[in-house]
Amino acid sequence: MDLKKYFHMNSGAGKNSYASNSKIQGLIICKSQSVRREAAVEAYLGTGWPATMSVADLGCSSGPTALLEVEDIMEAIERECVELRRQPPEFNLLLNDLYGNDFNAVFRSLPEFYSRRPGKGLCFVTGVPGTFYGRLFAAKSLHLVCSSSSLHWLSQMPEELQQKEGSPAACVNKGKVFISAGSPPCVAEAYRKQFHRDFTTFLRCRAEEIVRGGLMVLAFMSRKNREAAMMEDLYIWELLADALNAMASENLVAQERIDSFNAPFYAPSLEELEEEIEGEGSFCIRSSDHFGAGWDDDDLYSATGGAAADGVIRPVRYAVRMEKGVRAVAEWMLRSHFGEGLAMDDLFCRYGELLAKHYADHEAAMTNVVIALVRN
Amino acid sequence: MNKCYIDGSIGQCGHSSRSADKAAASGTVMDLKKDFHMNSGAGDNSYARNSKIQGLIISKSQSERRKAAVAAYLGTGRPATMSVADLGCSSGPTALLAVEDIMVAVERACVELHGQPPEFNLLLNDLYGNDFNALFRSFPEFNSRRQGKGLCFVTGVPGTFYGRLFAAKSLHLVCSSSSLHWLSQMPEELQQKEGSPAACVNKGKVFISAGSPPCVAEAYRKQFHRDFTTFLRCRAEEIVRGGLMVLAFMSRKNREAALMEDRYIWGLLEDALNAMASEERIDSFDAPFYAPSMEELEEEIGGEGSFCIRSSDQFLVRWDDDNQYSGTGGEANVTARPVKHAVRMAKGVRAVAESMLRSHFGEGFGMDDLFCRYGGLLAQYYADSEAAVTNVVISLVRK
Numbered sequence: 001m002d003l004k005k006y007f008h009m010n011s012g013a014g015k016n017s018y019a020s021n022s023k024i025q026g027l028i029i030c031k032s033q034s035v036r037r038e039a040a041v042e043a044y045l046g047t048g049w050p051a052t053m054s055v056a057d058l059g060c061s062s063g064p065t066a067l068l069e070v071e072d073i074m075e076a077i078e079r080e081c082v083e084l085r086r087q088p089p090e091f092n093l094l095l096n097d098l099y100g101n102d103f104n105a106v107f108r109s110l111p112e113f114y115s116r117r118p119g120k121g122l123c124f125v126t127g128v129p130g131t132f133y134g135r136l137f138a139a140k141s142l143h144l145v146c147s148s149s150s151l152h153w154l155s156q157m158p159e160e161l162q163q164k165e166g167s168p169a170a171c172v173n174k175g176k177v178f179i180s181a182g183s184p185p186c187v188a189e190a191y192r193k194q195f196h197r198d199f200t201t202f203l204r205c206r207a208e209e210i211v212r213g214g215l216m217v218l219a220f221m222s223r224k225n226r227e228a229a230m231m232e233d234l235y236i237w238e239l240l241a242d243a244l245n246a247m248a249s250e251n252l253v254a255q256e257r258i259d260s261f262n263a264p265f266y267a268p269s270l271e272e273l274e275e276e277i278e279g280e281g282s283f284c285i286r287s288s289d290h291f292g293a294g295w296d297d298d299d300l301y302s303a304t305g306g307a308a309a310d311g312v313i314r315p316v317r318y319a320v321r322m323e324k325g326v327r328a329v330a331e332w333m334l335r336s337h338f339g340e341g342l343a344m345d346d347l348f349c350r351y352g353e354l355l356a357k358h359y360a361d362h363e364a365a366m367t368n369v370v371i372a373l374v375r376n
Numbered sequence: 377m378n379k380c381y382i383d384g385s386i387g388q389c390g391h392s393s394r395s396a397d398k399a400a401a402s403g404t405v406m407d408l409k410k411d412f413h414m415n416s417g418a419g420d421n422s423y424a425r426n427s428k429i430q431g432l433i434i435s436k437s438q439s440e441r442r443k444a445a446v447a448a449y450l451g452t453g454r455p456a457t458m459s460v461a462d463l464g465c466s467s468g469p470t471a472l473l474a475v476e477d478i479m480v481a482v483e484r485a486c487v488e489l490h491g492q493p494p495e496f497n498l499l500l501n502d503l504y505g506n507d508f509n510a511l512f513r514s515f516p517e518f519n520s521r522r523q524g525k526g527l528c529f530v531t532g533v534p535g536t537f538y539g540r541l542f543a544a545k546s547l548h549l550v551c552s553s554s555s556l557h558w559l560s561q562m563p564e565e566l567q568q569k570e571g572s573p574a575a576c577v578n579k580g581k582v583f584i585s586a587g588s589p590p591c592v593a594e595a596y597r598k599q600f601h602r603d604f605t606t607f608l609r610c611r612a613e614e615i616v617r618g619g620l621m622v623l624a625f626m627s628r629k630n631r632e633a634a635l636m637e638d639r640y641i642w643g644l645l646e647d648a649l650n651a652m653a654s655e656e657r658i659d660s661f662d663a664p665f666y667a668p669s670m671e672e673l674e675e676e677i678g679g680e681g682s683f684c685i686r687s688s689d690q691f692l693v694r695w696d697d698d699n700q701y702s703g704t705g706g707e708a709n710v711t712a713r714p715v716k717h718a719v720r721m722a723k724g725v726r727a728v729a730e731s732m733l734r735s736h737f738g739e740g741f742g743m744d745d746l747f748c749r750y751g752g753l754l755a756q757y758y759a760d761s762e763a764a765v766t767n768v769v770i771s772l773v774r775k
Contacts, residue, residue: 005516051544052543052544052546054543090543090544092543092546094531099512099513099515099516100513102509103508103509103512103532104507104508104509107504107506107508107532107534108410108504108505110504110534110535111409111410111504122540124533124535124540124541124542124543125533125534125535126499126531126532126533127508127512127531127532127533127534128529128531128532129512129515129530129531129532130515135527135529136529137529138457138459138495138497138529139456139457139495141457141497
């Protein structure tokens with residue numbers, strides 16, 4: 001599975017597409033708005049009021065969320081310029097995602113995007129394909145970087161879990177697809193190391209690309225608990241593992257495939273983040289904040305008449321939404337690993353049922369962090 | 377019935393008569409900016425499979441492009457990051473040829489100068505409907521060919537080059553191949569409704585022709601003037617002083633537009649359409665295409681004023697130039713060669729023009745039939761005439 005090149009969300013606009021199942025990601029962008037707007041203005045001022053401001057969005061995907069952040073950023077700076085009685089800058093908007101992303105869909109939405117800006121300054125949208133675990137932009141070419149719901153994806157499944165079973169160094173996460181209370185300690189360690197390698201690479205590359213005084217605003221899944229195996233949102237992957245294991249017991253999936261799949265995902269704690277950022281040394285933390293994004297937040301899914309407030313109906317609604325949301329982001333990697341023989345409809349049906357039971361007793365919200373960094 | 381040469385076997389055209397009457401009765405208005413694109417994918421009628429001529433043109437303009445690349449690098453003060461834009465890059469095998477070439481030239485110059493080569497920003501532009509997904513998926517392989525060389529960052533820039541695409545003073549070099557003969561729209565002055573005082577109707581024609589009223593050539597000239605001036609003005613804001621542009625596109629030697637050497641390309645398409653489409657649809661279609669003369673180009677560039685011409689050269693690209701199509705035993709046969717050339721040309725024109733023809737004549741229009749007929753007419757033409765197109769390559773310096 002060549003994650004680094006071809007990982008992508010479900011394309012198109014059908015019922016299993018990311019475009020139709022990315023409301024949570026949209027909410028997260030919304031909740032991080034004030035941090036992003038403050039950072040945008042600070043980057044503009046801190047880099048000396050550039051005539052052309054270059055803003056990169058890393059992991060933009062496609063669908064209705066793709067242009068939200070950059071539109072927001074331009075608005076914040078244009079308002080600031082009105083207050084300062086200055087000519088606003090031209091904007092270079094650099095939208096990055098991996099090679100398999102549906103850039104065509106993003107680009108075809110641009111005429112409408114531009115038409116929402118009559119009478120405003122010029123902006124130029126560019127698509128930048130490639131992994132952010134590597135250099136993407138020319139040296140000292142960026143003033144602001146934003147990224148939402150992307151940095152919890154690792155560049156690959158943890159290296160130390162790729163060892164062949166039987167070899168001396170082997171650490172096998174049997175019957176699991178992520179860190180779990182039941183995993184051997186080496187699993188959390190392997191994930192921690194992969195995160196360290198990836199996030200350090202990310203910071204180093206961005207340090208070369210962002211000018212002094214420029215900023216980064218990064219929002220992604222995080223955890224409050226120090227212990228990775230006690231992460232609040234573990235259930236997302238646990239229940240997927242349970243669904244897969246049930247299918248294995250019915251000979252619908254090979255157990256070996258489950259053992260060898262380790263979700264390329266990590267939700268760091270704030271302490272871990274601070275350690276990485278200070279260790280790499282090119283950025284200072286300007287602000288950091290945990291927040292929850294839940295299914296109740298979106299008006300579409302909160303109380304509409306009596307039925308939605310019903311304790312029976314709501315868990316089911318959340319479960320459907322979560323199941324479709326996870327499918328939209330994970331389907332490609334599951335197909336790549338398990339092959340075309342894995343019945344996705346069956347898997348996500350089972351997953352949905354398990355989620356509904358979980359949400360009957362637990363909050364349906366996920367922990368995110370939004371962190372603002374200044375380039376030293 | 378015409379013999380059908382398109383798929384190499386003898387078939388029969390003419391099954392979809394007057395289909396445009398039914399399909400496009402509503403008279404769709406074509407928005408080139410959004411709808412114009414080369415045929416996507418890698419199938420039989422795709423641009424990827426039918427763009428060898430465009431590849432040849434890039435090849436023939438190589439030495440001009442390489443010189444311009446080095447001149448731009450030196451003339452803009454040997455920037456640490458060199459920004460190069462390719463306008464109308466399309467997708468398929470030709471998309472990265474020009475920029476790869478440019479990097480090679482600059483890197484060689486740096487070796488000779490004992491200097492560190494720059495990082496490269498490669499900005500590949502085409503319209504919104506271009507298959508950027510296919511283009512981007514070819515980047516990993518492109519990058520792997522650059523192992524051990526300097527960094528380059530390849531990006532996609534959607535939008536029309538008849539407008540601003542890049543930040544002010546952000547480019548060192550612009551190249552463009554087989555794109556600038558496309559106008560931004562069908563000539564404005566030919567869009568007037570018939571019956572109105574200003575109306576100029578190109579009856580039964582899809583391009584300037586000896587049989588067209590004089591106002592047609594005038595309308596095309598005006599549209600070219602507006603478009604090319606806009607192009608120059610926008611690039612003038614985007615290119616730094618000392619930067620260059622290398623532009624290759626179809627051109628004509630004859631002063632008179634109606635006597636353009638390659639007018640048969642549209643003339644024969646017109647003949648094929650006249651057998652199939654409604655008069656109204658043909659009368660209202662005017663190919664958004666113009667092949668300027670050298671004099672016209674010089675006039676535009678001199679008039680706009682931001683660029684000097686460094687060099688200009690017209691050249692022919694012949695179907696024989698590509699070894700795949702030149703004499704190999706049986707292909708030297710006088711009967712077989714015009715047919716091979718015709719097949720190639722018909723598929724090539726289809727790959728570039730199909731989207732606009734569908735927009736104008738309707739989704740239900742019989743494209744297979746049209747290009748079958750077109751291929752037959754081309755084969756007859758090539759029996760007596762050279763299978764070639766005239767191009768210009770012009771190199772401009774930003775003052």
